[in-house]
Amino acid sequence: MPPRTSVAEFRELVNSSTRILALCGAGLSAASGLPTFRGAGGLWRNHESTSLATPEAFEADPALVWLFYAWRRHMALRARPNRGHYALAELAKKKDGFLCLTQNVDGESRFAARRMACIVLLDNKCFNECGYVDHNNLDDPVCPALAPAAEDYPPDKTLPLLDPNVPVPPINVEDLPHCPNCKTGLLRPGVVWFGEALDEAMLREVDVWVVRGKIDLMLVVGTAAAVYPAAGYTRQAKRRGAAVAVVNPDPSAAEGLSSRDFFFQGDAAEILPQLFEGVIGKMDQNGQIIES
Template identity: 40%
Template sequence: MKGIVEVLKRAGKVGVLTGAGISAESGIPTFRGKDGLWNRFDPTELATYEAFLRNPKLVWKWYLWRMHLISKARPNPGHYAVAEMENLFPGFLLITQNVDGLHRLAGSKKFVELHGNIFQGKCRSCGRLYLEEEFSSLWPFSSRGFLSSITEEELKEKVFSEVDKGNLPECLTCKSIVGPGVVWFGESLPEEALERAFSFASESDVFFSVGTSALVQPAASIPLLAKRSGAVLVEVNPEETPISPYCDFVFRGSASEVLPQIVSLLGAP
């Protein structure tokens, strides 16, 4: 631990890539969760533009169910440690593959969401993106606060019934039905976010890979780009991953355990 702390004390630019592992500690459920209703469906057949065109009501009910579960989660010490790291270095960027928005709730401001945000809205017809606050005004059912305040039974009885009646978000620009602000299967990652991530990684002095399997491209290539560009590469993950052999420091623990320790030592005299 002291070795990486000494390296960090000399660092000017630090990048952090986070994956599902950091949010799993907050209780964020997997695609299928425990609800038998959705076990009859293949997530890859619900998280596509074709599925949305075919049955937008079904797709939105599935996403509202996921949003309802995510809305109950809160940032954990790992999220807060990443937010604190932002204040410790002249240059910092968080790159997350997660769509839950927990990093922002923890206080992170310098971040890119490679796969979007589930509480945002995106019109696939005209490309208009609705940020979380704007989208919750457009369609109150999508509000994190509202969804966290109701039970699953209320979600099904009150919200799903409205969706079945055709109460879906309508784009203010082109009047098409707005979908969730996440990257679906078959869609490209946001170009601006991806360019920013690759650019920062190539200039980093230290780069962290936290709670990610390092299997999903193109995000999986970002830590290796940082390494090739001269960065000290750090992995925080309970399990070995394909990038483990290339890392200069490996911590086999959870983000909520390891990152707060590093941040604490950085602040020590």
């Protein structure tokens, strides 16, 4: 049996739910103009974007990796939360038992009660792991050498940095950000790269919350939940009694859902305000509640 698609039935479930676990991915921020970098078209220039998200890639070509992340920083600093973010924020206000997990690095999910990764795209830290961290650095660009990543072009023109036919601007490693603490290492983006561990204390907090009692609802928004530990939370929530509701434009995201679950195909920025309306009230196009 396929999952349910009834908005009315889902609203009833949200209304009656006490403990709600939300897992949010990059698709939640797509309406804010931030690319997801997964699936079809997940390229940056002619590179698989995930191939640049490793310590090995940074060690091999720190200038290229820094250009990639400097451009993402620039995009994130320009972006604004969308109606999906605001809807989740309002739900968190209404439901004390709401816990939000996100591995996003764009910072647009700043409403979340808990996150699997903080606003780390704006953090810089020492690649040599001396312990230095520059939190919430809003410089754009991070340093003069990365200025090509912080340029704005009209919508009908392509930023030269994004055109694989245009050579990458030459950057000397000496001109990249260096650690002011140990004075020997480069600074790197403060994101959690593939092959690196998330904060163990934060993961323990999430595990304690999960086993504390029955989970009524598991929201999976804008993510394929393919990367661990995020991938395991849906299974854990189901074992704790949760119905799963997936919001995703990709129909394949409904795979594995049962007849007691829900699937809503489309943009989270449009769908979430509708789904939560019975709890948070009606929301206008700017993300403001106009009728509760």
